[in-house]
Amino acid sequence: MLKPQDCIILIKLLANPGVEWSQRQLAKALCISLAETNAGIRRLGDAGLLRKDKDDRLFPNINAAEEFLVSGIKFFFPVKLGEYTRGMPTAIAAPIFHDKIALGNDPIPVWPDVIGKKRGVALAPIHPSIPKALRENPDPSFYELLALIDVIRSGRPRERNLATALLKEKLKYAK
Numbered sequence: 001m002l003k004p005q006d007c008i009i010l011i012k013l014l015a016n017p018g019v020e021w022s023q024r025q026l027a028k029a030l031c032i033s034l035a036e037t038n039a040g041i042r043r044l045g046d047a048g049l050l051r052k053d054k055d056d057r058l059f060p061n062i063n064a065a066e067e068f069l070v071s072g073i074k075f076f077f078p079v080k081l082g083e084y085t086r087g088m089p090t091a092i093a094a095p096i097f098h099d100k101i102a103l104g105n106d107p108i109p110v111w112p113d114v115i116g117k118k119r120g121v122a123l124a125p126i127h128p129s130i131p132k133a134l135r136e137n138p139d140p141s142f143y144e145l146l147a148l149i150d151v152i153r154s155g156r157p158r159e160r161n162l163a164t165a166l167l168k169e170k171l172k173y174a175k
Contacts (some may be wrong), residue, residue: 002047002076004127005032006040010049011069011126011149013060017174020057029137031129065079067112067159070164073126076152079154082122086130087113091154092124094147100162109154123150
């Protein structure tokens with residue numbers, strides 16, 4: 001059974017194609033422990049979402065990852081909306097959607113974060129370390145993929161369709 005840290009490991013690898021990560025580097029970039037990283041990589045391999053090349057380097061199985069992220073993640077990690085809070089914009093409020101979706105007057109979805117610069121309704125991230133990881137190790141591609149996945153997890157049909165198309169486009173470059 002996959003765990004939240006497994007998903008953020010997979011998403012980080014998808015967001016940075018061609019980068020060779022050590023487990024220690026991944027753990028530091030994601031603000032999770034080395035043991036969590038090691039176990040997550042093992043579970044991702046068992047699930048067929050990661051493979052090894054002839055030099056024993058890990059890389060994501062793009063087709064399997066796309067299928068999992070588009071069709072499965074919303075069932076494994078359903079959205080939990082919370083109270084009005086300070087945080088980091090996600091889903092349709094993330095920068096990737098600024099020119100694609102008009103927000104209106106409803107509170108924006110945010111990952112709760114005491115250092116966050118925006119206020120909105122709390123949307124629990126896939127893993128609680130995400131806001132800290134993005135704050136300490138900025139990675140726009142990782143942020144974009146996470147926001148797209150949050151729309152797939154939480155959005156209305158039109159928003160989900162747009163996020164799915166954008167996610168598939170981004171994953172083309174991960175191949």
